[in-house]
């Protein structure tokens with residue numbers, strides 16, 4: 464079956480960004496004097512809520528507050544999230560967060576074959592622009608023809624909306640595309656949109672359930688960062704997921 468597009472999640476998939484997000488949240492909380500500080504344990508739990516604004520709202524809901532205190536904090540969520548986004552995008556724009564192994568290689572291989580590339584992410588366009596500019600430079604706008612993200616949809620992952628929006632903007636059928644994700648919420652969103660999905664977990668999502676994934680690998684690998692035990696585990700041709708093998712694995716899975 465034809466393969467017309469690859470659709471990539473951003474946070475955790477293109478790059479391992481969540482520690483940078485967590486740090487940015489804490490810097491914003493300190494700047495705004497909320498007295499909050501999310502530990503890694505806190506953030507592991509809060510990450511099951513997609514969207515930074517929604518994550519802050521969930522934290523507020525967990526606090527013992529009067530109705531007036533709660534309402535005042537809820538009213539400040541946009542301000543908190545804007546401050547967090549300033550901290551995060553500044554750190555990423557400075558190059559603090561690299562692409563994960565194999566991402567740049569697979570993007571090039573796919574683009575060379577004429578396969579289109581898109582993004583479907585819960586984070587903001589500002590954050591995506593900062594990451595792509597820092598890691599791919601001006602090539603990013605040539606590579607990714609469609610960027611669907613953040614508040615462009617009302618229902619965030621695990622709802623399929625952001626993937627359906629990316630497919631709509633691509634003008635591509637779900638069964639002619641592949642999604643790349645790192646989390647259970649992302650896998651559910653892509654699967655609900657009808658996409659065969661490759662999952663590359665990070666520390667933040669390694670305990671998630673990926674039973675519905677088409678393929679699960681620790682990362683995409685490349686000649687400089689070969690995958691241990693490959694070929695031979697899931698891969699047959701080389702110790703990284705090449706575009707050619709990605710296409711054939713999906714073909715077999717869907718035939």
Ligand code: XBP
Nearest residue numbers: 473474484513514515584585586587
């Ligand atoms: C991951 C998310 C985002 C980030 C934080 O997005 O759920 O909320 O954790 O970014 P994805 P914001 O994996 O879909 O790329 O604060 O901008 O939401």
Ligand code: MG
Nearest residue numbers: 472474475645
């Ligand atoms: Mg993600």
